[in-house]
Amino acid sequence: MIYLFVAFFATILLGVPVAFCLGLAGLAFLLITGQESLLIIPTLMFSGIDSFPLMAIPFFIMAGDLAERSGVLPNLVNFAKSLVGHFRAGLAHVSIVTEMLLSGVTGTAVGDAAAIGSIFIPSMVREGYDKRFAATLTAAASTMGPIIPPSVGMLIYAYVQGGTISVAALFLAGFVPGAMVGLGLMILSHILAKRRNYPMSDEKFRVINVFKTFKGAILGLMVMIIILGGILSGVFTPTEAGAVAVAYVLIIGVFITRKLTLSSIIPSILNTAITSSVIFILMATAKVCAWLLTSAQIPQKCGTFLMSLSASPAFFLTVVILFLIFLGFFIEAIATMIMFVPVLAPIAASYGIEPHHFGLVFIMSVQIALITPPVALSLFVTCKLAGIGIDDTWSEIWPFILLLMGIFLLIAYCPDVTMWLPRWFGLLK
Numbered sequence: 001m002i003y004l005f006v007a008f009f010a011t012i013l014l015g016v017p018v019a020f021c022l023g024l025a026g027l028a029f030l031l032i033t034g035q036e037s038l039l040i041i042p043t044l045m046f047s048g049i050d051s052f053p054l055m056a057i058p059f060f061i062m063a064g065d066l067a068e069r070s071g072v073l074p075n076l077v078n079f080a081k082s083l084v085g086h087f088r089a090g091l092a093h094v095s096i097v098t099e100m101l102l103s104g105v106t107g108t109a110v111g112d113a114a115a116i117g118s119i120f121i122p123s124m125v126r127e128g129y130d131k132r133f134a135a136t137l138t139a140a141a142s143t144m145g146p147i148i149p150p151s152v153g154m155l156i157y158a159y160v161q162g163g164t165i166s167v168a169a170l171f172l173a174g175f176v177p178g179a180m181v182g183l184g185l186m187i188l189s190h191i192l193a194k195r196r197n198y199p200m201s202d203e204k205f206r207v208i209n210v211f212k213t214f215k216g217a218i219l220g221l222m223v224m225i226i227i228l229g230g231i232l233s234g235v236f237t238p239t240e241a242g243a244v245a246v247a248y249v250l251i252i253g254v255f256i257t258r259k260l261t262l263s264s265i266i267p268s269i270l271n272t273a274i275t276s277s278v279i280f281i282l283m284a285t286a287k288v289c290a291w292l293l294t295s296a297q298i299p300q301k302c303g304t305f306l307m308s309l310s311a312s313p314a315f316f317l318t319v320v321i322l323f324l325i326f327l328g329f330f331i332e333a334i335a336t337m338i339m340f341v342p343v344l345a346p347i348a349a350s351y352g353i354e355p356h357h358f359g360l361v362f363i364m365s366v367q368i369a370l371i372t373p374p375v376a377l378s379l380f381v382t383c384k385l386a387g388i389g390i391d392d393t394w395s396e397i398w399p400f401i402l403l404l405m406g407i408f409l410l411i412a413y414c415p416d417v418t419m420w421l422p423r424w425f426g427l428l429k
Helices: 002-013 018-033 040-049 052-069 073-084 090-106 110-126 131-144 152-160 167-173 175-196 207-233 238-256 262-295 298-309 313-328 333-350 355-370 377-386 390-413 416-424
Strands: none
Touching: 002 018, 002 262, 018 040, 018 262, 018 333, 040 262, 052 090, 052 110, 052 152, 052 207, 052 238, 052 262, 073 090, 073 110, 073 207, 090 110, 090 131, 090 175, 090 207, 110 131, 110 377, 131 175, 131 355, 131 377, 131 390, 152 167, 152 262, 152 333, 152 355, 167 175, 167 207, 167 355, 167 416, 175 390, 175 416, 207 238, 262 298, 262 333, 298 313, 298 333, 313 333, 313 355, 313 390, 333 355, 355 377, 355 390, 355 416, 377 390, 390 416
């Protein structure tokens, strides 16, 4: 297996896209060892994406993209402002709550960072916030996108893991940690705002404003209600729920807000195709490497080695979280998930860790890659919007990274904090 890892990391260092690094690593291994015919590569690649449940991914992506284009985001902003706009650094709090609401609609991170950042970063800078704070806060808030359901990342995990876990249970498990991340970011923002004397909003909290703005926000929030309600009730599969969500957003955008036209729907379809194709080529090439690793019994060997060090599930989870955070400095979150879930999920099972709990810990841990340079996709987007370089945020980003790590470790060591919700709905024992 040394040939596989050497080829992969060598191509990574050369700047080759991760999807092609995976494919080239598998090709190099087969050429050097000659264990199998090269004809197995296209067979494995096709089998890696030949699945009906994977159709949910482009549907979820398109539903989120259309929701942003249909004009529901300003209503979510107004609703968030009515809830938390009266606090010190109110604009920062509003951006966090808006991201929490938007996460329940889109299920992605980088797109949320661009949408939220384009609205709030210029506004925060005009009100006297530091550009670095505005960029890092928005990027850190985007990590809630794949945690708060519906989540594209959770769909990918469920498929790569082998399809033996419940997507609905995984969705419900994400509510509590998503809320914890949002609350943690608000507390950290308040502390930093007080130290730096960021402006305090003149707005006062009024219950009547909450009800008024909620009426406008309900159109966007209905996307989450349709998806989760349909899946939990058994009316829809995740794929069908995604398709219904797309149809709903189209109706809202065309007939109610009237922001969606043919000229905006076509770019949405193209954006969905591009984003989905990146994910699918990753899954296809990762299937080759996963098959080679499984054939060499790498999960079993790694599991035996780790068990020889400690039989404690907490030890294993700590190792996994630190390993995934380290990978996040070099590899994007989805790529990490596709590559290492087939290896680590069986080891987690040998430690007796509940599969949905491990999936949640894994999904949360890889999200730190969104804000850890040099990859840091969300941070790259927000820095561009703020007009600063990603290097300028290096000292500013560490409090946010440590906050996320603390929350993720708490969820890892105390599964009952979050797993009670899917149990309450009867999805887990």
